[in-house]
Amino acid sequence: MADDKKLELAQQVYQTLCDSLDHCNLKYGKEEEKLLVHFGMNGEDIPLHFIIFVDVDKQLVTALSPLPFKMSEAKRMEGAIAACAATYGMVDGSFDYNLETGSITFRLTVAFMDSKLGEGVFKYMIGCSGAMAEKYNDMFFALDKGVIGLEDFLAKA
Secondary structure, eight states, X not given: OHHHHHHHHHHHHHHHHHHHXXXXXXXXXXXXXXXXXXXXXXXXXXXXXXXXXXXXXTTEEEEEEEEEEEOOGGGHXXXXXXXHHHHHTOSSOEEEEOTTTOEEEEEEEEEOTTSOOOHHHHHHHHXXXXXXXXXXXXXXXXXXXXXXXXXXXXXXX
């Protein structure tokens, strides 16, 4: 019975997420069986990608914004330090960094256990994720290409 309640609440949260995206006139793909949506937006210079999904068991909504490039093998350790530095001062969210592949993803998670989420939460999640990805994607890219050094990244972060 408890699992049925979790599923029902998760489906309501997913519907509110989709309604929020509709009200913002965003075009998005849906994977309803996974309670997942995905979409993109134009950033200032690098496109922004979003994946948002509802986790039934953990009663969480997670927004992911993967950067559309990977740190080169020679810059992976610097990328790890930079991801830690960028995350350190954030109030909400974090950069997930895969040292093996060099991929960087901004992640923001909200719990909805025994509660309902309104559209404002999803607008916040998208806005915050987009702002953080936009703020740092140029810096990570410049670090990877050798345009800036790690010390410069750390000073800006």
